[in-house]
Amino acid sequence: MQQDGRAQVPREGVSPAIRAVGLTKRYGDFTAVDRLDLVVQPGELFGFLGPNGSGKTTTIKMLTGLLEPNEGTAEVAGFDVWREPLAAKARFAYVPDEPNLFPKLTGREFLRFIGSVFRVPADVFERRSRDLLTLFDLTDSIDDRIETYSHGMRQKLAICAALVHDPEVIFLDEPTVGLDPRSARTLKTLLRRVCDSGATVFLTTHILEIAQQMCDRVGIIQQGKLIALGTLEELRERGGHAGASLEDIFLELTGGAESAELIEALAEGERSGGR
Numbered sequence: 286m287q288q289d290g291r292a293q294v295p296r297e298g299v300s301p302a303i304r305a306v307g308l309t310k311r312y313g314d315f316t317a318v319d320r321l322d323l324v325v326q327p328g329e330l331f332g333f334l335g336p337n338g339s340g341k342t343t344t345i346k347m348l349t350g351l352l353e354p355n356e357g358t359a360e361v362a363g364f365d366v367w368r369e370p371l372a373a374k375a376r377f378a379y380v381p382d383e384p385n386l387f388p389k390l391t392g393r394e395f396l397r398f399i400g401s402v403f404r405v406p407a408d409v410f411e412r413r414s415r416d417l418l419t420l421f422d423l424t425d426s427i428d429d430r431i432e433t434y435s436h437g438m439r440q441k442l443a444i445c446a447a448l449v450h451d452p453e454v455i456f457l458d459e460p461t462v463g464l465d466p467r468s469a470r471t472l473k474t475l476l477r478r479v480c481d482s483g484a485t486v487f488l489t490t491h492i493l494e495i496a497q498q499m500c501d502r503v504g505i506i507q508q509g510k511l512i513a514l515g516t517l518e519e520l521r522e523r524g525g526h527a528g529a530s531l532e533d534i535f536l537e538l539t540g541g542a543e544s545a546e547l548i549e550a551l552a553e554g555e556r557s558g559g560r
């Protein structure tokens with residue numbers, strides 16, 4: 286993670302890549318995301334972390350126009366996702382954790398479809414898709430139907446489709462799950478390059494080593510509330526833990542210490558034969 290907080294300084298005249306204000310989602314009486322305020326600047330690689338069920342996917346879905354918030358607003362690249370959906374959606378890509386692709390299309394047909402929706406010029410499309418398919422080792426299977434692809438191949442095709450139209454903002458939900466080590470490394474390198482060239486990445490991951498390595502800044506959500514936000518260095522300073530890993534900080538903030546005590550109690554029970 287970057288240590289200098291550079292990415293947090295708003296640039297004059299440039300809209301934030303992502304802005305959530307008071308974003309809230311309720312399912313009946315249950316509040317899944319509770320008044321989330323968040324700004325991500327262009328060029329940032331932002332990691333959105335949290336325990337299972339803490340509200341990460343719900344947040345991404347509200348930010349990408351898939352789930353209507355009960356309260357609050359979501360903007361991408363300066364456009365309100367709910368009031369100006371076409372302008373906003375032309376500027377971002379979303380790779381869900383379980384990509385729902387068209388199974389009867391071939392990989393090439395699917396990519397062409399995405400290229401045409403986003404009006405990518407033919408020569409740019411050919412070059413970008415060729416490079417992406419080579420990088421993710423999909424060239425040999427690109428004319429097969431998607432229904433024959435493995436989970437990892439579908440994930441990689443969804444990533445290629447997201448990147449082929451050169452979006453300003455890319456949302457990825459657990460992007461490395463299901464990828465082999467080489468593809469995961471390729472993705473990490475590529476996302477870093479994409480951000481260095483000015484685009485913005487918002488990703489969720491449970492692999493905290495990845496977040497620590499890749500992300501400029503992270504936000505940690507628990508029970509729908511943002512409980513921490515900053516660079517690794519800022520989180521360390523706030524917690525008074527010089528040199529702590531992101532995993533240490535995450536576990537402390539989200540109650541890992543209690544789990545350690547419970548594990549100890551369970552192990553003690555095992556040793557004493559459950560008495």
Ligand SMILES: Nc1ncnc2c1ncn2[C@@H]1O[C@H](COP(=O)(O)OP(=O)(O)OP(=O)(O)O)[C@@H](O)[C@H]1O
Nearest residue numbers: 312315316317335336337338339340341342343344
């Ligand atoms: N359609 C729904 N109806 C009711 N509750 C829901 C619905 N979708 C999500 N939830 C609840 O909202 C909470 C947040 O879910 P969400 O999927 O956003 O969590 P997450 O942080 O992405 O979790 P994970 O890390 O396990 O993927 C959970 O308690 C979940 O049970």
